[in-house]
Amino acid sequence: MTSGPLGVLRAILVDAIRGLRARRGRIGLPVRTVFAASLVLGVVTTAAYALATGFDRAAERADLPSVIARFADEDRSTIDARVRRLPNLEARAYRTEFRRVPLAARGRHLREGVVQVADDARRGYAVVAGRDLRTRGDEAVIEAGLAREWRLRPGDRITVGPLGPARIVGVALSPDNVAYPLARTARVYLSRRGLIRRLGAGDFPVNLVLLWARDDARTDVLLSQARGSAGAVRGLRFTTRTGLRTLVEQGSGLVVSLLVAFAFVAASLAGLLLGAGARFEVQRRLPATAVRRAVGASPGAVVALHGAEAALVAAPAAAAGLALGGALAAGPTRRALEPLNELAPETSALAILLAGMWVLVVALAALAAAAAAWRAAHRPPAQLLRGGDLRGAPPRGASGGLALLGARLVAAHRVRYLSLVTVLAAAAAVVLLLLALASLLGSLRDDPGTLGKRYQLTARLPADRAPEVEAIAGVREAAPRYELAAVSATALGSPLRLIAYPGDHTRFEAPALADGRRLRSDGEAEVGAGLAEAVGLRVGSTLAVQPPAARELRFRVVGIVRALQDEGRVAYVRPRRLAAALPSLRGPLALRLEPGADRERVRRGLAALGAEPRAVGGATGESRGLLEALAALLRLVALTVSLVCASSLAQALALAAAERRGAVAALRALGADARALRRLLGGAAAAVVLPAAALALVLEGFVLSPVTERLVAGYADLPLQTSLGQVGLLIGVLALSIGAASAWTARALAREPVVAGLREAEA
């Protein structure tokens, strides 16, 4: 026999395996507990990791440039004379972009095609199928969104505007924009040299340059100098990698933040479950522990044995749970990433992450068991043989019926009962939170009111026709609404959205004022808390904005508002300065309707004025698919947590039944059948579920929701509210859990010979 630590470890493992084999039929419950907890962790970890890192992964694979500059057509050498002088510049690549190019393939048509003619070595996109362009003029690489939507593959043909058919040689992905059809446009890449050869023409002017910084942390310097030396270059607009990330993640940032936050909640929940399971196991095996101690086993040996057994039980269960969780989350996650032009993680990376989680879960299970065993092993063997820490009076007859008796059975051990109710309540509260968030996503998609918008329709009419629109029955107010995408002039990678109304904007949009006051003049701005935090603004400071124009704009910040739109990166201003900077600025009329207004009548009124009304959606109204996928993800997590709830409940019943085997056996001896046992156990389950459900409502409403709002969207008031329907759904699920758990436990009890239970009661 091997001596030393290894020998001791080996002996412990041998003992543990022998013990587990002997109790093969009784390890199902801890296995299910670990499995359920791991399942939650697997889903959440997979989804959170994939969503949180999707942009970086795609950007890395696509070699996304640090800066993308668009401008009016210029001779390549003219632009390059400026660009090559920029500091911190590693590489540059020029393109010619043609917009509104009709595309057609497989009977599908699209007017809003975008053709990018590229030649430089660095592309800024990743070829995910087929190969890249060579120098033939009849080859095309198409974006992944178009390939997916039109079911195109390398080898197919696509008609590219007047150029005619081209053979698709590859499918590319670039996270510098969301994918078609989430984006209205679809991108096709052609070879510059090939095109020149095919058309027999000279070189094209360029209107787009990709810049790669040597040090990404100093992209702002590169960008600042690029802007400063642009001189007479017309129509110059910059997009940065950081800005792209912000823009792209505005659609999913809320959910990613939530999932990351929820991963911690889930980990805590799993810890609670594992701890409860471990205590149960130790409790159940107190007599055996007493015997071991009585024959001379040290407390340390007992602890090591329990820990080893828990680890051995947890290892396969955790592996299965994590793997299943990962597999379940993979589909919805991929569907959430695809519209964003982001990539799902490599299987190997995910496997490493889940392996890390597996180690954590197994270690947690072992530690929880060891901790519980430590407490038990330090009691005298005689006390352990008498029932250890089991206390409380035995059941006093069947007064109040079997259901009440069941309730008293489960509540006999008050500390454990309370902890069980707490665990179940926490899990149920999380389920409620997830359902509320899924509803919120739906509201963001469909309901403008969620974003603080108080207008319901827009109509493309000139500003001076607002009085005519207001004269339409059912229209309370109408005013032009201007919205402009811009960047902060002090942090050019920080995108923001300028929203302007003449006069009081709160008639149409009224995000809550967190600090300062409402704007009163052309030089003032109310900024969203998200923007204020991103660029360090406060009341009294200056908001410097670079709109898509040659000159910047300045506004004095007079108020900070809690706006949900665009993660709070918005600023409300008056339109005069915007119009001065951008003479072509146009905006639709926003219409606020009377309550209960007849929309059809309003539509007819607008039609008489030559306009078609457009219903207002949420801020991310165009991200329907994305939001649906994210909501599906949340519901999946809610489902897995519900499984945890059911598992906890079943475990509680099993524990209560095990502790009262004698009493149950006596009832059975007195004629209680399976139905009576189900009533008994149903009462026990109800005693756990009903207070847990009440506590869950309190927890969700007063703790989880507020904390989540603060954690996930500190820049806005997140309207997280659980509906009555969701509460009803939860109660229904719990009721089903009661029934299922009761039936399952009753069946297990009914299988056991009555004599065995009676014998235990005598002992």
Add this chain to the structure above:
Amino acid sequence: MSAGRPEGHTRREALALLGGGVIWALGGCGPEPRPGSTLLRSLVDPDGDALLESGPGVSLQDRRELGGGGRPERVLGRIAQISDVHVRDAQSPARVPFLDRVGTRLGSAFRPHELLTSQLLAATVASVNGWRGADAVLVSGDLIDSAQRNELDWALALLGGGTAVPDSGAAGYEGVQAPSNPDPLYYRPDVDAPRYPGLLNRALRPVRSRGLKAPWWPVLGNHDVLVQGELAASPAITAVATGDRLITSPNAEIARLAGGGSLNRGQVEALLQGGLPGDALPVSPDPRRTHLTAEEAVARLVGAASGSPATRDGRLDYSFGVGSELQIVVLDLVQREAGSGGIVTPSTLSFLADALDATSGRHIIVTSHQPLDATAGAEAVFALLDSDPRVIAVVAGHTHRNRIEARGSGAGGYWHITTASIVDFPQQWRALRVVATSGGGVAIETWMVDHAGRPNDGNDLAGIGRDLAFLDPQGGRPAHAAGPRRARNVRLHLPRRPRRPPRRQPRLPAPSAPSRPPAFGAGDTLD
């Protein structure tokens, strides 16, 4: 002191290089020493992230295109050359920073670090003073930027030792770099990256300088006497300078005229008569911004220089000796009416001939602001210099870039040395050491020296000035103004030659006149 044994410089250089290497290798073990001689350490950007950091020293490279090549034995003279400082009143309404956007041809109209030129000069003076053996300091033109009285006041105070307050108008900054200016074509340190909040106010605080320890000698530059280095002041132009309206962006017509290079004095005066059209900032008027006439500028330089320069026919043509074996001949090639390019006047040519005749038994270095090979009428000057075996070098500035070329001639040839500016990157001055070599030859050892500003130090304004100059897309970094190693740290050999004047024709050829009027803006701009 110029004669005597050289300080065993070959060995010393080796030790210095070794020491520099050790210091560089141990970088980070203590406070970063101030930059200085590039023989010891140089400022480099090895990873291309636009951040300067200390690199190894650069040893002298021997150049023997003109022959010679002996071992250095004896120092004949040490000269520090500071060129093109362009001390600028960045708040002056007579400036034309808006022309910068027209293109690189007018790229020096605005510099991101233009408010820090006084600090750069002070840091340069400190660095020159660190070269203990300097016999003379040659300030080779464009000491100031736009011929303004206050600019010259500041520059002379810093060269002579004293305090300059580089502020004009009302106290505080009023100019195109203010954060309230919404025009992103100007670098605004409170808004744009790299951000230096509060830099504008810090740059206007008093700048102190101990003054040059060695005697300094001025060379006249076009920016010292011409507005923006291009045009002589007129009452209308001076009225703009002392006025209260600073144009920030011109109207399209001005941009077109300036961009086409067709702007002439008549057009400028006509534009000024109606008031310059375009967006403008209101600024506080200041009579200290009055322009200097060429005579005033020359007189003030002569009066302030710690050497003893002289004038002839109103031009800053003079000669002075360094030790007993070296003579410096200073030529004034600046046009007095308009144009940044150099011109050789009959007076200057006559002075040169006289100065050469008057020199006996010495090696001669001729210096001017504009390089001779880009100067109208320089053929006659070359005719004189090419025939004189005592001429060992022609030293100039103006182009803001380092360049060293050999010019062979029947008399043995000489070196054309052009030195980069203090205002644009690399912001270095040139050390020149003339040595006698074994075998009877002579050599000019020259190397570049950084000013004392520390890179990447937000508290060092001169350092910030260099950092910003390094980033400037229109500046010396992309223009490679530092030049190749062979234009920086070199030992320029010359063969043994007689030190007596050549036989010369009694009548000098007249310098040829410029074939066409000078074009504005085509002068001392990096491209």
